[in-house]
Amino acid sequence: VAYWLMKSEPDVFSIDALHASPKRTTHWDGVRNYQARNFMRDGMKNGDEVFFYHSNCEVPAIVGIAKVVREAYPDHTAFDPDDPHFDPKSKPEAPAWLMVDIQFVRKLKRPVTLQELKAQPRLQSMALVRKGNRLSVMSVSDEEWQTVLEMERA
DNA sequence: GCCAACGTTGGC
């Protein structure tokens, strides 16, 4: 399996909201960045594991783990003029934007905060801690994944 | 609320 990290603002959709969703599963709609879309389209496979990250909040942190349960398919919110993520460039016959479904696996025993991640020498090259990174979907290496799980237990 | 980083848009 491959590993990923997805950002969500907890005020909009938190790890608890994922847990409370039907089948503990949600459509990851609204991605409107080509690099993030390409990760979903070309990289994310069923069974891949995902760190669920809370962004733009009091304590930004990795808070849980989810897994991919449906591979990339058209993001229908791009077709809906009334949806905030509407994009007239995306047509049902030629969808510009895609989404995946992810399912709750577990919460971490404790949030592993951005502050801790930045301070961890073994994570200096992790995409999340690099300055100015605004990607909402990014890949995580095996080493990075294991390091975060060790930090969770520490 | 501020602002740095960065992607996108559109005039030329």
Added chain:
DNA sequence: GCCAACGTTGGC
């Protein structure tokens, strides 16, 4: 194709 203007993200 360049680049200024603008919008968004997201930490602080």
